[in-house]
Amino acid sequence: MYKCGECDFQAKIKCHVISHQRLHQTNMLKCTQCSFQTKYREALKRHQILHKDAAEVRVFVCEICGYTAKRKHNLKGHMLKHKDQGVVMHKCSLCKFQTKYKEALSRHKRLIHTDDKVHQCPHCDYQAKIVSYLKKHLLQHKDPSELKLYKCSYCNIATKTISQRNSHMKIAHSPPKFQCAVCGHKTRGKNNLKNHILRNHPREQWSKSTF
Template sequence: MREGALLCDICKSYLNNDKALRNHMKQHVVRYECKECGIRKRDRNTALNHYQKHHEEIPMTFICEVCGFTTDSYKNYRSHTYSHKDRVPCKICGGTFANQNVLTKHILFTCFECGVKYSEKARLKDHVDWEHLKLRNYVCKLCSKEFETKRCMTRHIMYVHDKIKRPKNKICDLCGTGFSNLRLLESHIRTHTGERPFKCEICDKTFGFKASLYTHNRLIHKKIKRKPYPKKNN
């Protein structure tokens, strides 16, 4: 790498100067693909002219140049591209992180029973106690509900028994729905984009939500049956 070279944030290529970087960035501009003939255009007006001239009323497809994700909605495309910006993906859980150091810490602690990974040793211990040793260390004294972590129990008491309302100040740009935390918002956005980032390592089936992958593994591969709901007394 030459001294003073400039980095492309999208593909991590190095360019010699500002002009070279600007020219290089043109290849990353959103492209529009015609579903009828497959031709690609780099700007909206050129794409529309093509559709009107050759394939009137044929819808356009927006393509992510990083991962190949496609959608008919420009808003969904823009929302999706933010997930790639300056973040490093975890191949295990599908989450993304600010840099490689944060990712390394994220996958530092591994459960030798099932392979799940945690960023904190204490979180791994809670998992082993709950899932494999069947210990119930955190029990709500008000309703006897059991929890895997102390944090989950504390939040339960705050929001269920103390009636503290969580502010829903994380807003979806696509539909305006509010959520109390970023994780819920990110999961919700996938209902718009159709992304399925969580992949089963056994059968390659993909899921939009981590909980769905967890349930799939338990029911399909581990053959753990669902617990029947208790019958209500008449």
């Protein structure tokens, strides 16, 4: 263990002790051009960049819009504004599909534009293009007692997959979010509300906010 010579602090790594020992320094490093002061030499160097002319400083330039920054992390923050700009899109040559990710394009082509079935079920003639589809199919061959079932928190329904359970809970047990402005009828889906209004209320009762 490395120990501090002025207090009980100790650490396994020497640089941690050196960093800690700066806390005991009484001599502060001061900027010669303003009132800024710090215990850390690197912090002073970073601060002094602010007083230099642009011609004297290494400038970080945005390749998209030409923005310049004296510090690299400032440029990184600026680049977040261009997150969706200048991105190379991978386009499908057979349809209008496009994506930022090359792997997603390959998956799209395999699913939509090919008839290849590469994953074979060992119990029947079923074939799938994607492993996850085969795994879902294999549940049909399992004995119900072997299946891990996902139970609804509100009723006795149990499903084979967690996504089916979540979908059931959303449809059957989530509180109604949409309310008819004419009669107060409540429903869980926006389309259900539209259908209710079209079926039950004459057009003259509709308002601009109805839909």
